Amino acid sequence: MTGTITINGQIVPFQAGQTIIEAATAAGIYIPHLCHKPGYTPHGSCKLCTVNVNGRNCSACTFPAVDGQTVINNSAELQQDRRRITQMLFVEGNHLCPSCEKTGNCQLQGVAYYLNMTDNHFPHFFAHREMDASHPDILIDHNRCIFCNLCVRASKEKDGKNVFAIAGRGINKRLVVNSVSGLLKDSDVSIDDSAVHVCPTGALLIKRTGYQVPIGQRIYDHRQISEVALFAEGSHEQ
């Protein structure tokens, strides 16, 4: 089934099976997101892509486009909700941007800039999270994990390996590695795996690649994530 939906009053065509975010991206409309990535099974966990569909809020990455839908993406209320969600992500982990080599290239940061987030609003958790630097080429800093599941999905769907999983619930939720020791060095992960290149934050890093581009000249230092995402994800779908 094909048809049209309206997003912010604009008529947008969709193909059978497309979600709202896929239809929006194809039409050049950016909906903020972190756990969504074209070509990956939708996860619907970050809730940044919350839009209002026919009067009801839902995740644009999991909600199918249906003929005649009225979608609101740009209301002040939605932007405020998204800002609060992003602030929650910042206070739940330990996101100290000046000490992170991903800064400027970080999608979490890019979304926060896009939403004009200047503070974290909530009290910080300052959760105690470990680092796993055991692997010779790959580093996990759990302080920066936002549980978007992209590495989990990439390892399973793209690499065919099942290296990563999310264990526990609520505040005890954590990224775990499939090895006897629980350490990355004892898993069958490889530096060429999609899973270690897909992280939207600085949680999964490739060693000895940081600071090749100086701070101030990185992706989101000058270009809004809306522009970057539409270019990358729009071309991906073609």
Added chain:
Amino acid sequence: MSNKIKVATTSLAGCFGCHMSFLDIDERLLTLAEVAEFDRSPITDIEHCGPCDIGLIEGGVCNSENVHVLREFRKNCKILVAVGACAINGGLPAMRNHIDLEDCLLEAYRDGIGVENPQIPSDPELPLLLNQVHPIHEIVKIDYFLPGCPPSADVFWTFLTALVEGREPSLPYELVHYD
């Protein structure tokens, strides 16, 4: 009586980098000096903050004195501004937050490499350390936030000129950075 706006600044658990960046507005300081005067700040060496229009706070809250100074600023400043990463989220000083305070002190003053005459400082003149470093919005209400480590001179200039001219401050995309 002067009709200039009164500005106070202080550094709590910070490195003074935000103050240095403020000074980077360079010759624009002269323009600012025509409409603003400083109360407590590193420039004036005034010990206590008096009634002010704008208070700029750099750094997070790591000890009892920081709490005291911050509350004094909140009491005296009409507009209180969190300046820089440390004031906003604890910044680099907050990297000690997952380490037990006793372990921190022992490593710094007794067990660390190169420590001579090891002892934990305990003079009553010294402010007591808090268990964790906190962003300042967890202690008092903050009116505006200037992100960055440090915020650039243009951030200070854009923000202050808007306030002086009675406009609602707003930072363009290029000036919002967390690093």
